[in-house]
Amino acid sequence: MAVNAEGFSFEQRHGKERVRVGRVWKNRAGRHFFVEWNVSINLLSDCAAAYLRDDNSDIVATDTMKNTVYVKAKECSEHISMEDFAIVLAKHFTSFYHQVTTAIVKIVEKPWERVYIDGQLHEHGFKLGSEKHTTEAIVKKSGALQLTSGIEGLALLKTTKSGFEGFIRDQYTALPETRERVLATEITAAWRYSYESLSSVPQKPHYFTERYLDVKKVLVDTFYGPPKEGVYSPSVQNTLYLMAKSVLNRFLDISSIQLKMPNIHFLPVNLKNKDNQTIVKFADDVFLPTDEPHGSIQASLSRSWSKM
Template sequence: MASQPEGFNFEQMHGKQRVRVARVWKNKEGRHFFVEWNVNISLLSDCVNAYVHDDNSDIVATDTMKNTVYVKAKECSEQVSVEEFAILLAKHFTSFYHQVTHAIINIVEKPWERVYIDGQPHEHGFKLGSEKHTAEVILKKSGVIQLTSGVEGLALLKTTKSGFEGYIRDQYTALPETRERMLATEVTASWRYAYESLSSVPQKPQFFTDRYLDVKKDLVDTFYGPPKEGVYSPSVQNTLYLMAKSVLNRFPDISSIKLKMPNIHFLPVNLKNKDNQTIVKFADDVYLPTDEPHGSIQASLSRFWSKM
């Protein structure tokens, strides 16, 4: 173990960012499966000498890290989830290099979706969707793991069943209270799994892809409520809490969840001038969309035993 620089406490890591890789799998029936990933790698390793003694003999080159992404993607002969690929990379770096003590792998999956033509799934056609699937793996050489999945850019909107009343009013308050407004947000969510070692991580193929789809559906269903009557939202804060609680109640292997839900505003349009007070009178029908400035609401919910 390289010594610390004399008189200092020194911490360091290095890695490769924004490694883009696409992978195509083909089954026996000729159907193609496609993913595109943006991979970020950070390694904690015993290479202090490179910083303080001009000795690079313990460094894993970042170009090697980049190449490793492509090699490991090639070695995945069967379709894998973004979480499985992150674990695969982390295992390689912590086991192959004795200097590496921790590997941190962050991956964002671009939302390519299969195209449907005349109601039929296309064998090899894909289109770009909206929200992105994210994953983070922090793995120690000992096998201790921290696994987090998430979604970015999940845009949700409902045109009624939302209000905002009873908040603090003072000399700077201009916002009118209402029980009827549009509610729109772009959800960023991340949830941490309770698995603490590599041996405890489920080995079922596509387990985490299925779980991602189930969690996303649960978030969406809670936001909207039943298809006919919906559900009333007294605030973004309350809706966020109910979404987080629903996920923890439904999935016992998720120990905590963080949600960020900006309040994207659709402002009522009331047009008037000094001669005419009702050029256009708002009747819950015409809005001015604006996302700057917007409200920022975020919170996390965890079980008492969770190590957030």
């Protein structure tokens, strides 16, 4: 909320970034559950006096925010989803401090996965996976909620069933048209839930963890198509849209989704010199992997009533 400061419009927020916490839960059967979270907190609060008049009496210290993360992690005696933990933190700051009007909590989960030994899930062994689970909870003192979840670093590749044709050609165009290429990307996705208040959030344990896994599966399945025949992609743009539409069609509690899908190029190798333009012409079997420059494709898809 902006305030008038000597004829200027002044807005502020403060918080704590990159609070790292690991949490282990142990059930009665002896199985351990482990998460590693990187937590960022920002508070919108009535503490303008600290900036304008050298008065710190309304400031929640950022060190206190850090300590609160560990205390609340300890208080969660049962294995909890990352989204629910973000809501727990944000609700604490808005309810405990009368100065705080809004709390914004972002969390990135490091992808520790339970290992298999001799075909069985290990009770307390974990290995580091790849893509990361993300969330952001914005909670107002009134109980209003904005909840977003997402994925970072979901790397997908298929070796066929991809092309790119019919695009604009001009004097600067060198790219040949093709119906046969490698399609590779590293997806960043964010989806907004339709829950708009703390009281409307599902109380089912691990609801959001299960929803995250379900959304990831829909994205992956749509990208690849059926395991035997696959599905043809005429462009990254079209594949992105079909993936976003599949998520909204499948999950009615998701109001919008944003996808970023860089086109990571694998260039067919063609050895040549000034005397011979084709020393060796490889037939879509040997490629030069590149990660820069790469195409940048992104879009969002929302239901008509979504506020994202």
